[in-house]
Amino acid sequence: MKFFRLIFVEMRRALHRRLVRWMIFIALVGCAGVGLIAFLTSRNPVKFAHDTGHPARMVNWWVSRNGGESFLTPAALFLVVGAVICGASVVGAEWKSGTMTTMLTWVPSRLRLHGARTISAAVLSFVISFLLQIVYLASALPAVITHGTTTGTNASWWSALLLAMLRISFITLLVTVLAVSIATIGRNTSAALVALATWALVIERLIAGFWPKYARFMIAENVGIVVPWEQLRDASFDRPPIIALIALIGYLIPIVAVATVLFVRRDVATT
Amino acid sequence: MVAVIEIEGLRKEYRLRHGKRVSAVDGLDLSVPEGGVFGFLGPNGSGKTTTIRCMLGLVSATSGTTAVLGLPTPAELSKVIPRVGSIVETPAMFPTMTARENLELLGAVDGIGKQRVIQSLEKVGLGDRADHKVRTYSLGMRQRLGLAAALLKDPALLVLDEPANGLDPAGIREIRELLRQMGDEGRTVFVSSHLLSEVEQICDRVAIIDRGKLVLTGRVDEVLAEASRPSLLVGVEDLSVGAGVLQRAGISVEVEGAFLRVAMPATDAAKVTKLLADAGIYLSELRPESVSLEELFLSITAHEEDQL
Numbered sequence: 001m002k003f004f005r006l007i008f009v010e011m012r013r014a015l016h017r018r019l020v021r022w023m024i025f026i027a028l029v030g031c032a033g034v035g036l037i038a039f040l041t042s043r044n045p046v047k048f049a050h051d052t053g054h055p056a057r058m059v060n061w062w063v064s065r066n067g068g069e070s071f072l073t074p075a076a077l078f079l080v081v082g083a084v085i086c087g088a089s090v091v092g093a094e095w096k097s098g099t100m101t102t103m104l105t106w107v108p109s110r111l112r113l114h115g116a117r118t119i120s121a122a123v124l125s126f127v128i129s130f131l132l133q134i135v136y137l138a139s140a141l142p143a144v145i146t147h148g149t150t151t152g153t154n155a156s157w158w159s160a161l162l163l164a165m166l167r168i169s170f171i172t173l174l175v176t177v178l179a180v181s182i183a184t185i186g187r188n189t190s191a192a193l194v195a196l197a198t199w200a201l202v203i204e205r206l207i208a209g210f211w212p213k214y215a216r217f218m219i220a221e222n223v224g225i226v227v228p229w230e231q232l233r234d235a236s237f238d239r240p241p242i243i244a245l246i247a248l249i250g251y252l253i254p255i256v257a258v259a260t261v262l263f264v265r266r267d268v269a270t271t
Numbered sequence: 272m273v274a275v276i277e278i279e280g281l282r283k284e285y286r287l288r289h290g291k292r293v294s295a296v297d298g299l300d301l302s303v304p305e306g307g308v309f310g311f312l313g314p315n316g317s318g319k320t321t322t323i324r325c326m327l328g329l330v331s332a333t334s335g336t337t338a339v340l341g342l343p344t345p346a347e348l349s350k351v352i353p354r355v356g357s358i359v360e361t362p363a364m365f366p367t368m369t370a371r372e373n374l375e376l377l378g379a380v381d382g383i384g385k386q387r388v389i390q391s392l393e394k395v396g397l398g399d400r401a402d403h404k405v406r407t408y409s410l411g412m413r414q415r416l417g418l419a420a421a422l423l424k425d426p427a428l429l430v431l432d433e434p435a436n437g438l439d440p441a442g443i444r445e446i447r448e449l450l451r452q453m454g455d456e457g458r459t460v461f462v463s464s465h466l467l468s469e470v471e472q473i474c475d476r477v478a479i480i481d482r483g484k485l486v487l488t489g490r491v492d493e494v495l496a497e498a499s500r501p502s503l504l505v506g507v508e509d510l511s512v513g514a515g516v517l518q519r520a521g522i523s524v525e526v527e528g529a530f531l532r533v534a535m536p537a538t539d540a541a542k543v544t545k546l547l548a549d550a551g552i553y554l555s556e557l558r559p560e561s562v563s564l565e566e567l568f569l570s571i572t573a574h575e576e577d578q579l
Contacts, residue, residue: 002382005379005380005382006380008379009376009379009380012376012379013365013376016365016367016368016372016376018367097363097365097366098360098361098363099363099364099365101329101359101360101363102362102363102364102377102420103380104327104328104329105327105329105352105355105357105359106352106377106380106381107352107380108328108348108349108351108352108353109348109349265331267324267329267330267331268324268329268330269285269321269324269329269330
């Protein structure tokens with residue numbers, strides 16, 4: 001009971017972070033902007049007829065990779081980036097502001113505190129990213145209703161869309177936990193962001209470029225398989241989606257374990 | 272007397288970047304009895320905050336033991352923390368939240384209700400600013416908010432690290448009265464401070480540490496009485512004539528600024544006045560020489576720097 005109370009407190013603390021609120025606000029503004037662009041571009045019948053992937057055709061909201069790019073896919077990238085920034089900030093800011101010391105004078109078990117913080121960040125990330133996906137898709141509704149079509153949106157399409165949204169939310173959950181863990185190890189938001197960006201944008205790209213046979217082990221490649229739940233297009237390797245998902249979770253476990261051990265054992269010698 | 276804080280042989284070493292080890296606390300022994308206000312004094316870097324952090328499980332001791340409220344820490348921290356209210360260095364709260372929201376959130380950890388939050392804020396004089404964002408608070412108000420947070424648990428022991436930091440004289444007086452009130456309520460207030468005149472006014476007992484070691488502890492009045500020399504300060508118009516009169520009577524005298532320091536206890540003041548009056552010398556002032564806590568503190572902790 002006390003642990004659930006702590007998780008709830010941690011959620012409220014995270015939601016009070018100015019950065020988290022700003023990121024949600026920016027995402028909502030982005031959704032509104034995308035919706036407006038979708039509406040305006042759907043008004044020109046000639047252009048609309050040529051744009052077969054336009055979100056005013058509701059079926060384009062989610063299509064298999066081999067059938068083309070989905071309207072939903074770019075949102076996943078922004079959600080992942082936002083989740084990394086917010087996850088790192090939730091922990092990093094606690095160290096920077098000194099509220100970590102305050103919390104530790106209230107919660108004697110560091111394991112419990114770290115566990116509650118990680119779980120709360122994960123749950124919030126999942127829920128917020130799912131809700132933002134709904135807002136993002138809904139932003140295209142005016143275009144669908146006024147100029148578009150719902151043709152092709154049968155029950156199996158709806159379930160595919162829902163599963164894709166859940167997978168994207170799960171990926172944001174995983175990267176949030178990763179960011180929380182790295183920020184816990186570094187006790188710093190910037191350090192966590194730099195470390196994650198360096199890994200994802202530099203080291204993984206170098207490895208994938210110079211040693212393509214190791215590309216299957218890269219986080220980006222595995223995320224790219226899990227989100228559409230199918231093989232990467234033009235990939236030189238064959239990796240079932242479930243293996244890609246297990247690989248992502250497998251990477252996370254040791255990092256979470258290291259972060260937990262360090263959080264429990266290290267001195268809190270400065271405010 | 273039951274000890275609420277018991278520290279034995281506490282040692283905390285930190286490793287510097289180049290591998291050299293430095294002791295922040297070096298074999299500290301300390302016993303804090305139950306009830307009243309206990310002043311924990313020491314110059315900057317003497318190990319006060321590290322000692323407090325060790326007691327509260329924020330840093331792990333290199334060696335030695337700490338017990339709080341009769342339970343060893345950090346082993347039994349889960350039983351200790353709910354009964355201890357603390358401020359460690361600057362109390363940190365969410366600046367974008369109001370004082371009430373901050374305390375409600377902290378209180379929610381232990382299932383403390385909103386009524387108790389209001390009571391705590393009112394107790395530290397922040398009742399009318401409860402719904403203002405913490406970022407609009409002055410440093411003094413933030414200190415008081417930290418104190419309100421510490422009081423939220425209705426603690427048996429308050430551990431306060433420099434609670435008067437950054438406060439103006441009026442704020443210091445408020446905190447002083449508040450701490451005294453806490454001590455009189457039967458709680459134990461363990462307060463580290465460098466405001467020695469404040470400590471002297473509110474503390475029942477003190478401990479002075481220097482370079483991580485305990486150098487003196489006891490009741491404030493006893494400590495000061497022990498440190499005071501049994502002497503009188505006598506003000507006369509002509510110091511050399513007055514000194515001559517007393518020296519001829521076999522009394523040890525030395526000139527101390529605008530006074531004569533007479534090596535006699537206060538109970539012999541009448542003898543001094545009679546001797547001087549008989550010689551036609553009239554006193555402008557006569558008082559027993561006392562040592563303030565500040566003088567005592569400086570004499571204990573500044574000696575090594577003096578030698579440098």
